[in-house]
Amino acid sequence: MSDTTSQQQPEIYKGLAGVPVDYTAISKVNSDTNSLLYRGYPVQQLAASVTFEEVAYLLWNGDLPNAQQLGAFEDLERSHRGLDHEVKRIIDELPLTAHPMDVVRTAVSVIGASDPKTPDDSREANLDKAVRLFAKLPSIVTYDQRRRHELEFVEPRDDLGYSANFLWQAFGETPELEVVNAFDVSMILYAEHSFNASTFTARVIASTLSDLYSAVTGAVGALKGALHGGANEAVMHAFDEIGPGPGSAERAAAWLDTALAEKRKIMGFGHRVYKHGDSRVPTMRDALERMVEHYDRPDLLELYVALEQGMEERKGIKPNLDYPAGPTYHLMGFDTETFTPLFVASRVTGWTAHIMEQLASNALIRPLSVYNGPDERPVPARGA
Numbered sequence: 461m462s463d464t465t466s467q468q469q470p471e472i473y474k475g476l477a478g479v480p481v482d483y484t485a486i487s488k489v490n491s492d493t494n495s496l497l498y499r500g501y502p503v504q505q506l507a508a509s510v511t512f513e514e515v516a517y518l519l520w521n522g523d524l525p526n527a528q529q530l531g532a533f534e535d536l537e538r539s540h541r542g543l544d545h546e547v548k549r550i551i552d553e554l555p556l557t558a559h560p561m562d563v564v565r566t567a568v569s570v571i572g573a574s575d576p577k578t579p580d581d582s583r584e585a586n587l588d589k590a591v592r593l594f595a596k597l598p599s600i601v602t603y604d605q606r607r608r609h610e611l612e613f614v615e616p617r618d619d620l621g622y623s624a625n626f627l628w629q630a631f632g633e634t635p636e637l638e639v640v641n642a643f644d645v646s647m648i649l650y651a652e653h654s655f656n657a658s659t660f661t662a663r664v665i666a667s668t669l670s671d672l673y674s675a676v677t678g679a680v681g682a683l684k685g686a687l688h689g690g691a692n693e694a695v696m697h698a699f700d701e702i703g704p705g706p707g708s709a710e711r712a713a714a715w716l717d718t719a720l721a722e723k724r725k726i727m728g729f730g731h732r733v734y735k736h737g738d739s740r741v742p743t744m745r746d747a748l749e750r751m752v753e754h755y756d757r758p759d760l761l762e763l764y765v766a767l768e769q770g771m772e773e774r775k776g777i778k779p780n781l782d783y784p785a786g787p788t789y790h791l792m793g794f795d796t797e798t799f800t801p802l803f804v805a806s807r808v809t810g811w812t813a814h815i816m817e818q819l820a821s822n823a824l825i826r827p828l829s830v831y832n833g834p835d836e837r838p839v840p841a842r843g844a
């Protein structure tokens with residue numbers, strides 16, 4: 461035991477829980493009022509009245525675009541949607557069994573390796589990189605989903621908005637307006653959430669004066685984990701295990717009892733900051749309900765409600781955004797393993813806004829640790 465244990469110990473904030481580490485002007489998560497503001501605007505109002513493109517512009521620039529700014533921004537985004545042959549070739553080299561998050565992480569890295577602007581860390585160059593990634597992620601995600609089904613890549617269409625085009629590229633059919641709206645709402649809700657684990661990862665990497673693509677690549681790795689973005693995929697695995705349809709409420713109760721007895725975390729429930737429910741869930745649940753009606757799948761909503769009630773009764777723990785998002789993406793037809801890459805496509809806006817904010821007033825992020833290993837000791841003599 462180290463001699464530090466006998467001295468006065470500094471307090472350790474495991475997981476940095478409750479520790480403010482910097483200012484941000486990008487979003488405000490308020491667990492007391494159960495609210496979330498992007499640059500001052502309530503996220504529910506944004507979801508009801510603007511597009512995801514406008515939210516991306518807002519996060520990066522601080523204000524919503526006027527009509528002229530939006531037109532120019534949409535033209536720019538649409539001009540970057542295509543995927544270079546090199547990116548497709550490298551994705552094709554990856555095994556079909558690779559997790560789609562690994563594919564996305566690799567593709568972001570490849571784009572960074574071939575962009576001549578990568579070392580330029582001016583705000584202008586970083587904004588350009590952010591728009592490129594934002595525009596290309598739908599192509600990356602859908603290219604991979606389709607290759608796993610041995611389907612041809614669907615080229616982007618520049619007569620469609622971001623979300624309509626995303627669904628077009630995923631399924632090769634012009635999507636219905638209701639589905640586009642629900643998808644756009646999910647993209648808006650997933651876009652930004654202050655110093656969550658993946659955003660913090662991006663800021664740590666940016667703080668070393670590494671480049672934006674490296675920071676986003678690291679953030680994708682952090683988001684993959686089941687305690688963070690990977691939970692939307694895990695929610696659907698739980699739904700599959702329980703099975704929707706007649707008797708799902710009883711099955712959900714039995715499944716929960718077993719899972720909790722085995723001390724398993726129930727994915728899609730709980731949150732580090734929100735302790736009275738996630739501010740985004742009611743809006744996402746509305747979108748889910750619209751999709752349940754659209755696709756005529758009341759059985760899925762019954763299972764959703766059963767598990768939610770079961771968690772409330774047993775643990776008093778409420779769902780987070782991943783809980784309604786998972787079954788919504790399932791209804792739309794996405795593969796379960798593609799759900800977290802959809803989160804990436806949205807959160808890349810928040811990550812890159814934070815990378816630029818970090819660089820605008822940078823300090824290397826380097827906390828302290830308290831050593832609790834062996835006391836100092838000599839290296840044993842050779843042959844002893």
Ligand SMILES: CC(=O)SCCNC(=O)CCNC(=O)[C@H](O)C(C)(C)COP(=O)(O)OP(=O)(O)OC[C@H]1O[C@@H](n2cnc3c(N)ncnc32)[C@H](O)[C@@H]1OP(=O)(O)O
Binds near residue numbers: 686727
């Ligand atoms: C978009 C997002 O990234 S939202 C987060 C998505 N992640 C998930 O859905 C994964 C499941 N949830 C969890 O693991 C947690 O709630 C976290 C990681 C999100 C937050 O965790 P923390 O703030 O560290 O809370 P912590 O894990 O300490 O939980 C406090 C207590 O609630 C319990 N608890 C919290 N969440 C859950 C859960 N989902 N299932 C079962 N028990 C839970 C813990 O076991 C712990 O109980 P204990 O005090 O008896 O040990």
Ligand SMILES: O=C([O-])CC(=O)C(=O)O
Binds near residue numbers: 650657688733
């Ligand atoms: O804030 C968090 O810790 C996780 C979360 O909800 C998000 O990143 O959207």
